[in-house]
Amino acid sequence: MKIYATYNIKGGVGKTTAAVNLAYLSAADGQRTLLWDLDPQGAASFLFRIKPRVKGGGEALIRGKKPLDGAIKGTDFDDLDLIPSDFTYRHMDLLLGSANGRSAGKPAGKPTRRLAQLLQPFAAEYDAVFLDCPPGISLVSENVMQAADVLLVPVIPATLSVRTLNQLTDFVAGFNGDRPDVRAFFSMVDRRKKLHQDTIKDLLADRSVVTEAAIPSLAMIERMSVERTPVTAFAPRSQAARAYRALWSELRSEDS
């Protein structure tokens, strides 16, 4: 089971659209795939037409009162399941802090390892897990980084975003034990903007963590919220879908 997490400190950079489309492509490849919508806004759940609601809320899941298994919903696509968002996830920081990993008679663990613990039992059931994270740096993001094998970071090609990426890679480098691979990709790229072009050129030359594939800023991607379906599913031949496929194949080629 390989765990991918789409993460950025900033919001509105294309985390959810990436998570949704990459999860869809993973399932289309025949991998049994699970997407966990950790963002209380519930955009990924919305895009799969699944109600952003979990019985007992985030607390029951994090404390282990309700099995995670029972929260899983099948999407409309083969091999792709989703754990929906819940509005109570907005308190997830507090929950993770207080849960302290103590649940169902298990010994206390580090609060940063709780999500990893919760996902562990699914290793046999799923080949790939995608975590769609809320923005910000918090105990949630730290949990996600501990659980993930690959941290997928969408970056808008602008100076500030690049600075944030640097902060993030430094932060991850300071981890003890397993560190996720940080893979950044350009998101919402507007090739007409000179700043975008320059930033991409510089960063690609400079940083090996950045993928060749980039996701352009396209109206078709915004249409996902109308279609409530991944763009890779409803417009597989579109430029947007091609961009996600290129990104996915680049990520997969790194596996082999």
Place this chain on the structure above:
Amino acid sequence: MIAPGLRGFVLSQGAPAVDGKNPAQDPLAVALAALAQAFTVVEDRGALGGGTRQRTWLDTFDWRLYRAGLVLEFERLRPRTGRLLLTKADGTPQAEQPVTGWPPRRPGLAENLPAGPVRDRIVALTSPRALLPVVGAVSTVAVMRLLNEDGKTVARLVTDRSTVTGAIVTGVPVTRAIVSGVTPDTAAADTTAAELPLRVTVTEVRGYPGQARRAAALLAAVPGVAQASQSAFAAALHALGRHPAADTSGVDTQITAQMPASAAVARLLLGLLDTLELNVDGVLRDIDTEFLHDLRVAVRRSRSAIKLLGAALPPGLAAPYSAEFKWLGDLTTPTRDLDVYLLGFGALTGQLLAATPADLEPFRAFLVRRRAREFRRLAVALRSPRFRALTDDWRKALLEIRDGGVPKRRRSSGKHRETTAAELALATTGRAFGRIAAQGGAITPESAPESLHDLRKRGKELRYLLEFFAPLYDPVAYKKVVGDLKQLQDCLGDFQDSQVQREEIHALADAMLAEHAAPAATLLAMGELAARLAVSQAEARADFSRRFARFAGPAGQQRIRVLLGEPPAGDAR
């Protein structure tokens, strides 16, 4: 993902809709209308598992999977490529694996499947029998999505229109099996096709069990929609009029206690002839070793029946057939002996201490070559006019007796009331037991091996007699006697097989030397095998007295008295 077998329904054939004016007559249209009350129903054209599906169900000739409550299905996905799916009879998935080069050009053993979970599950169960295609189905499968108010798929509806065809082409022609009153279960060389009633299945989407239940409840309330009571495989067998046989090699006759002995004997011999002929095609096509084994058992049983019960047949009939069946039995022996060797080869090499399995490889190759030669001889004989005349004439003669043609004259004379089946059973079985008790009792540790071999033959005869007349006996008493006898026979079998194989090894070593096919290491390894067999034989010999005492001692005698003293139960049938 479409889970099979979940909430399945069968739709009766409603009156077809006329120009779409009266769609309410069509059960599927009514069912979809019922579902539309709660869901938006949309067809999913590209759904996994939808479209035209070609499936073949497989089992061994003796229905081993069926009897173990399993169903094995091959679905063709591309030419010579597909997947094997193993489920329980109720549709619960057990294992699945992709296969290429399938279906094989000729039925193969599960051992020859590529490694995978299906192979792992069935190999021990089916070995050494080959997997035969039993039923083929071509299905048009449509998948519909049931959507909730958000347009989310919360359940699926799978409709399956299947045409099934009998796929087995082994065994005797149907007509011949029917002649003697045997259901042509496994003999159906049929080309018949049947359309199954439309099957509709509601499948659950994970996390939405309530919606699937709701859809099923709506469907169940539609007139003409009934809960599916059997799997698609069982429905296919039913539609083709086939009933998996309990055991294709067993003796199953409908004899009754008061039946004239001649008719009873004719019936049981006809049953044996059916079994024999059922296996001929499988032998000739060399599908698996058990066809020849079962054919041989039928021949042996026929010979014993002719010998022990032949007096009940019209005078002069038994002797010539006795000779012909001996010819047939002897004909099959070399191939079977080599089959036994090759089947047990892995176990044999596993016993080696000094030599390695590789040392025995030339021996194995030699056995394979020899087996091919012997098999060719056997096949020529089974295709010969002599064999055809034997089975055809034998059947004709037996049918005449069974149907009362020959013995009638004797029965009507009044003076010589013909013996009944029960009387014949009592006399012959009692005599056979007595013979064993006397012969076995005379065996001492100093007795020659031949005395044990001979006793084994008598034991086989008794076993066959018990089986022939089994319908007349109390089942509990029968089981006890047969159980004791089996213990004794196993011991005598081990003793004799070890000796025969040991002698065989010497003969084969000579033959290999003559053909210059015997490296020294192979001969040494064969010597080790022979030594191992000598140890097994000595162990069996040491075990004999105890087992014989159990069978023929006072307690054993009491058991056989109970068996034969019971009032015949056959007439109650």
